[in-house]
Amino acid sequence: MTMKVVELFTSINGEGTRAGELAVFVRFQGCNLRCSYCDTMWANERDCAYTELTPAEITDRILATGIRNVTLTGGEPLLQPQLTELLQALAAHPELRVEIETNGAVSLAPFGIEAPWRPVFTMDYKLPSSGWEQAMVTENFSLLEAADTVKFVSGSLADLERARDIIEQYDLTHRCHVYLSPIFGAIEPVAMVEFMKQHKLNDVRLQIQIHKVIWDPQKRGV
Numbered sequence: 001m002t003m004k005v006v007e008l009f010t011s012i013n014g015e016g017t018r019a020g021e022l023a024v025f026v027r028f029q030g031c032n033l034r035c036s037y038c039d040t041m042w043a044n045e046r047d048c049a050y051t052e053l054t055p056a057e058i059t060d061r062i063l064a065t066g067i068r069n070v071t072l073t074g075g076e077p078l079l080q081p082q083l084t085e086l087l088q089a090l091a092a093h094p095e096l097r098v099e100i101e102t103n104g105a106v107s108l109a110p111f112g113i114e115a116p117w118r119p120v121f122t123m124d125y126k127l128p129s130s131g132w133e134q135a136m137v138t139e140n141f142s143l144l145e146a147a148d149t150v151k152f153v154s155g156s157l158a159d160l161e162r163a164r165d166i167i168e169q170y171d172l173t174h175r176c177h178v179y180l181s182p183i184f185g186a187i188e189p190v191a192m193v194e195f196m197k198q199h200k201l202n203d204v205r206l207q208i209q210i211h212k213v214i215w216d217p218q219k220r221g222v
Ligand SMILES: C[S@@+](CC[C@H](N)C(=O)[O-])C[C@H]1O[C@@H](n2cnc3c(N)ncnc32)[C@H](O)[C@@H]1O
Pocket: 031, 037, 038, 039, 040, 073, 074, 075, 076, 077, 101, 102, 103, 104, 123, 124, 151, 153, 181, 182, 183, 184, 209
């Protein structure tokens, strides 16, 4: 069995707790959502170009880069049937730090909660602008740990209000990292800072996708 890889590249991580550090990215094909703002919609299409690789081959390619931070993304990486096998193969190399970007619409329960190969999760909570809030699996919040992150990608004040409600309702700042990130180009970051100040959002971080500042925002493989 193989996994569908649409991109495998090294860059700086533009998002999350290791933003600014080098990371190797593995982007998988296919997603169960179609967020209005998705910047990798091409990777979601069934007929997009992908390479079929086994977990062992992906592990070899990651090791060959010499980079220790690994980000598994997509598309939606939790939909790959061999993900657990890949996580187990990567865990055999303890120098690797593995993180998964996931959309909040797939249960985290099968993915290594309490297992030695558990990765760090960055989980989105899809806000109204995405069009997919109804798909959120809120049971996932109780499976998150201190090293994990919940990210709210926001495009309006209504989104920010909703994010604030969810942070409060699930007491997220006491559970894990909490990030607000603008839908690129849709909302002025300054408006997000004003919102944070107005509501005294302690322990919440604003995050801007660094790679879209460094490179053309449409550029792939960076
Ligand atoms: C492309 S998704 C892939 C992983 C997974 N499907 C998810 O949604 O988390 C990776 C991250 O990019 C974010 N993202 C996608 N399009 C964006 C945009 N236009 N502006 C800001 N963030 C965006 C997503 O919200 C998610 O946090």
